[in-house]
Amino acid sequence: MLTKNQARTFFLGGTVLFFFIFLGLSWHTLSQEVPKQTHEENMTESVIRGKELFDKNNCMGCHTIMGEGAYYAPELTKVIDRKGEEYCKIVLMSKEPWQPRGRKMVAYAMTEKEAEDVVAFLKWVGEIDLNGFPPEPDLKGKVPTE
Amino acid sequence: MKYKSQQVAYWFFALSMVLFILQITYGFVMAFAHLGYDGLHELIPFNAATATHKNLLVVWILSGFMGAAYFIIPDEAERELISIPLVKLQFWSLAIVGVVAVIGFHIGWWEGRKFLEIPRPLDYLVVVNVLLFLYVLLMTLYKGKKRTTTALVLSMGLFFAALLYLPGMVWFDNQTMDSFFRWWVVHLWVEGVWELIMGGILAYLLIKLTGVDREVIEKWLYVIVGLTFLSGVLGTGHHYYYIGTPKYWLMIGGIFSALEPLAFLGMALFAVAMYRKGEKRHPNKMALTWTLGTAIISFVGAGLLGVAHTLPSVNMWTHGTFVTAMHGHLAFWGAYGMLVLGMITYAMPLITGRKMYTKPGASYAFWLSNIGMIGMTTAFAAAGVAQVYLERKVGMDFIDVQQEMEVHFLILIAAASLFTLGIILYIINFFKYGKPTDEALEPA
Ligand code: HEM
Numbered sequence A: 001m002l003t004k005n006q007a008r009t010f011f012l013g014g015t016v017l018f019f020f021i022f023l024g025l026s027w028h029t030l031s032q033e034v035p036k037q038t039h040e041e042n043m044t045e046s047v048i049r050g051k052e053l054f055d056k057n058n059c060m061g062c063h064t065i066m067g068e069g070a071y072y073a074p075e076l077t078k079v080i081d082r083k084g085e086e087y088c089k090i091v092l093m094s095k096e097p098w099q100p101r102g103r104k105m106v107a108y109a110m111t112e113k114e115a116e117d118v119v120a121f122l123k124w125v126g127e128i129d130l131n132g133f134p135p136e137p138d139l140k141g142k143v144p145t146e
Numbered sequence B: 001m002k003y004k005s006q007q008v009a010y011w012f013f014a015l016s017m018v019l020f021i022l023q024i025t026y027g028f029v030m031a032f033a034h035l036g037y038d039g040l041h042e043l044i045p046f047n048a049a050t051a052t053h054k055n056l057l058v059v060w061i062l063s064g065f066m067g068a069a070y071f072i073i074p075d076e077a078e079r080e081l082i083s084i085p086l087v088k089l090q091f092w093s094l095a096i097v098g099v100v101a102v103i104g105f106h107i108g109w110w111e112g113r114k115f116l117e118i119p120r121p122l123d124y125l126v127v128v129n130v131l132l133f134l135y136v137l138l139m140t141l142y143k144g145k146k147r148t149t150t151a152l153v154l155s156m157g158l159f160f161a162a163l164l165y166l167p168g169m170v171w172f173d174n175q176t177m178d179s180f181f182r183w184w185v186v187h188l189w190v191e192g193v194w195e196l197i198m199g200g201i202l203a204y205l206l207i208k209l210t211g212v213d214r215e216v217i218e219k220w221l222y223v224i225v226g227l228t229f230l231s232g233v234l235g236t237g238h239h240y241y242y243i244g245t246p247k248y249w250l251m252i253g254g255i256f257s258a259l260e261p262l263a264f265l266g267m268a269l270f271a272v273a274m275y276r277k278g279e280k281r282h283p284n285k286m287a288l289t290w291t292l293g294t295a296i297i298s299f300v301g302a303g304l305l306g307v308a309h310t311l312p313s314v315n316m317w318t319h320g321t322f323v324t325a326m327h328g329h330l331a332f333w334g335a336y337g338m339l340v341l342g343m344i345t346y347a348m349p350l351i352t353g354r355k356m357y358t359k360p361g362a363s364y365a366f367w368l369s370n371i372g373m374i375g376m377t378t379a380f381a382a383a384g385v386a387q388v389y390l391e392r393k394v395g396m397d398f399i400d401v402q403q404e405m406e407v408h409f410l411i412l413i414a415a416a417s418l419f420t421l422g423i424i425l426y427i428i429n430f431f432k433y434g435k436p437t438d439e440a441l442e443p444a
């Protein structure tokens, strides 16, 4: 039967081994792959300011982005593709809570420049290679929705 | 109880109870908003409610862990805590940081990073607080007569939990890198080092409550936490499928995270086996119920409901939907919520000297909260499956789908009310025990 010492060796050995594999892979991901997959060369000053605004206003507290966040408001990864830049700017600059379909968004009343920064950020996010996420709706048009 | 300083646990448990009920309140705010009743929008917009709900959750659990550690470590190390004033300082700074953070969320002082919303200036205070906590704990262990495996695993868990808070404090301009390190905190906590804390507390409770030989329990403890890291570290990859990270994570994350339930299965089998083997003479039957409960429900909520959406081919569709919320609730409740409540149930009679073992309310608290939480999980699951189908597969508009889901939120609120009733009973019992007294001290 397994002794306590063997059990401890299993714990310590396994932990150290997998920890180092994880560190190695993380290093490779961050230094070699992420800059390419996210097109870091396109991260302009405006994109970075946009991210700061996105963070400061806790947009993730209602929306998801790359599938992360809260589930109260639409996924924003491809929102520029879906709605267009102008629409997004109007939403961000609105002084009244935006509520086209009843559910309210916080009225951020951003300046035009701020709204442009957030849009630049969202556009950059939309171009990241997300290994196929979000998936194309494969039943679209195949089942009646009315 | 042998050591007077173990009484400090009471304050951490009390703080935990207060924050817990507040957390639940914000859960209702969100559930009603999902139903269309967002009358509080101006005062508490959804993002403020969610930041509060998630952070209060983490803080009440951590406060419970700290209380547990202050109770367990003197007992295991066989000496008093090194300093009560330091513990008091640590307690008050924790409470103040918590209150300031929650107020901050209501006036927009936060960072928009799920679970890590506490703004960086406050993060530094959190670090100081935790260093103080670790200092008292580790010095007590160091100066103690004994260093048991249980105490070591528990302290290791707490130490690494503190260390892993740091990657969450670095700023990245790149959203993908930001997210990458957010998971070092969130995932490596709940599916890594917190499981060490869980294993340590579970082992302690089983040793005390079943009377099984310590050597046997601690051997299996090593096996379980071994399985945790073996699967959970590379299992982090299940969050790196679709955030702009390379494809090899699909395979690595898929394989290793699919192994993660083994650690939780281990805990469940371990607790049940020790229960059957033991003499069960301990009069605190409710504590044993919670202990077995946490071992079993964590396997269901974290293990089964986690693995249900962890393969890349499934996660592609469920990623960032109510399927995640379904799993998040039962996993947190089963693994960490019930664990803290179990520890408190065990410790309170010893801390206060009042041996109220057979209160009818205590049993109702257990069953109502669990039935309620399972109902909530089912409601989230129904909402999640409907959402995945309508939004992701059929391609219906987000908000149309939300309207289809409203009925599930009605059920959610009904189940959550049952849950809350159970928790209120639990908290009433808690405060009925009263404050710590010296009556409970065993003569040395
Ligand atoms: C009466 C009780 C509760 C209600 C009504 C409730 C409701 C909710 C709602 C509506 C959300 C937000 C979903 C969204 O993003 O739109 C949420 C998130 C969350 N709640 Fe609760 N909750 C309750 C209790 C709890 C408890 C007791 C726990 C833990 C033990 C918990 C853990 C969480 C977690 C981890 C999340 C984030 C989930 C995710 O984003 O995947 N909640 N809750």
Ligand code: HEM
Pocket: A067, A068, A069, B114, B115, B186, B190, B191, B238, B239, B257, B258, B259, B260, B261, B298, B302, B303, B305, B306, B307, B308, B309, B310, B311, B315, B318, B319, B320, B321, B324, B327, B328, B331, B332, B335, B336
């Ligand atoms: C006690 C242990 C666990 C807790 C408390 C827990 C809690 C959570 C929470 C709160 C989230 C949402 C996080 C966020 O979006 O920021 C999450 C996500 C996830 N969990 Fe767990 N979890 C646990 C264990 C597990 C296990 C063992 C597995 C797999 C076998 C698993 C699989 C997943 C997956 C795949 C996601 C991502 C969902 C998505 O793509 O949206 N979890 N978990």
Ligand SMILES: [Fe+2]
Pocket: B187, B191, B235, B236, B238, B239
């Ligand atoms: Fe995870």
